[in-house]
Amino acid sequence: MNLLPTAEQRDIVDSLRSFLGARAPVSRLRPPAPQTGNSDHRLFRDLGDLGIWGCGLPEAAGGVGLSAAEESLIYRELGRHLLSPAVFALTLGAQLLSQFDETPLSSFIDGSARVGIANARGPVALAARSNGDVHLFDCAEAEWVLICDESAIALFRRDDFVAMQPVRSMDNLVTLHRARLVDARPSFWTPAGERQLHERALLLLGAFAVGIAEATRDMAVEYAKTREQFGRPIGSFQAIKHICADMAIRCEAAACQTAFASLVLAEGHDGVAFHATSSKLVAAAAAVKNASQNIQVHGAIGFTAEADPHLFLKRAHVIEQLWSDSRRCRERLLSLDLPE
């Protein structure tokens, strides 16, 4: 038993971190950032070259042959850099497509597919003929749209959605549409249970949320070390120091549970649903709370659109809603047996 990343896993994280540091600094999102469509799409081919999207797929399927453990480390970095939520469509779409012949799988693995994601905003039934009201995220220029819930994972063409209506998004970095599925036929779909793709989705969402929680912890700590009031760095005051300590505690809880859950999934132990659901619940709460407290530590500048803290808060709320909100996660968790 060892929850620390191996040297190989640290290399993966380091190379991804240096790529994102150079190509996707959070400063790319400051005004006047492009506010239409998925501006991160231009990075997806290069990330594909790094093996990000096919990381957890077997080599025979064109993937890298690693596991959910590496994927969760990768998604933590994507979260730290606030990549478009379209990323979930590439990784999970590749997993879905690998079960079928004659698919656009290679374009998902190499990152060239134009993708977005959908999330239920009311009852949704995913099946050979699907129905329900959804939100679409970063789908303005998408060809493919992935949606996932406890019953199924499905890939639609964007044109399968009707009554598309743009709405102003709380997270103004992503485009948001209301849309509807009416007897729509997914291009590819499968019940979620068989390959544990919904659990994998919860795990990746949780890992992304860990990245948000860690990035906001780091921002708050850095600010508390340098910002001076009353002649001292504000981080020397316990009122601020303890907020930062709480942020660190939440990060540790969320990161450890996510690592544990990723290994339960990767190694095929019992309790995948229990641990993946727990990780989404703990990590989403950590992301929202840390992002909130980061604003508080920054004071007035944290309340402005000129600084970055609000970007993390808004994205944390998007993650919290996706593919089982916290309310649904709690309900699900109560219905599962405690694994050993």
Added chain:
Amino acid sequence: MNLHFSAEDIAFRAEARDWLHAHVPRERRPHAGPAARAYDLAWQTLQHEAGWAGISWPLEYGGLGLSLTRQLIWHEEYARANAPDHHLCFVALNHAGPTIMANGTEAQKQYHLPRILKGEVIWCQGFSEPNAGSDLASLRTRARVDGDHLIVSGSKIWTSHGHLSDWQELLVRTDASAPKHKGISWLICDMKSPGLTLRPIEIMTSPNQTHFVQCFYDDVRIPLSNVVGDVNDGWNVAMSTLAFERGTAQIRDQIRYAYLVEDMIAKAVERLGNACPLSRDEIGARLADLRADMAAARAMTYMVVSRADAGMRGSEASLMRAMVGETQQRARRLALDILGPYALENPEDDDWVYFYLRSFSITIAAGTAQIQRNIIGERVLGLPR
């Protein structure tokens, strides 16, 4: 990263499980008093006779010298078997014993260590004082040299089980002129020493529940041969073994609490009846959060052990301690809410209310939650003092 255990470790787990299930005492542990002392010592003796005592103690001192992974396995099985905690034996096994191993003389080791392992003696701690709590190094109990003895005068407080103990690990000031961390010595104090008197302190859990005592030292004579480490080096001696227990035993509490949450779910279903499904009730939402947080607490403990195993020394374990303590408190509070009006009854044979009241100590003892946060802020995050 992996969750694998070797074939040898799995065999060890089976062996530990079998022994524990066959030998764990079935009678309920008394909460306090001489009966609690007798219970804890008997359980320690039983483990010793079967060769299971001192799992984290080195072989040369009669322990089993188990690897951190094996310790973790032992503690997991210990909790699953619902074995009683160390309780009164805790200070001896996890603090006094390791301190003597690391700093004691040959004579001190020869005399004390076997008695601890065999379950013959209870140790208590004499660290805190009425005016030295979180700021422990400001302690003022004095000791002056008189021939081959030290003469101790002053007072210690919050000494758990002092009235049931044989020995005390005692921190005293032996050089009043030195800086506050420099003039302290670590002594072995016989609790039957003339001049030592104890005042019982009742705790908030239930009537006549003496957990602590205050100790008064009125020229108590302690042989110089009972100083552990060097005179005036007691602060380093005390700190040297705070890290001895490197988190593996925490897993016991976490498994126990995970089971407690399961009991709470069953009780909540019973109390709410069919009228309101648990998943639609506020209690249900809080139980679900607890289930998730308990899982995270366990994962954090695995991380603490992983770091220790890799030789990483840092203050990160305080992240786990802070999270675990507050989650346990939340669980106890929720148990009370599940009981509803019955929470106002505190019968002797029901633990939920007792342990709710008891849970207030979790964020105070061994470093308050606020001191933990100072440590996290300064040593983990690098914030200025």
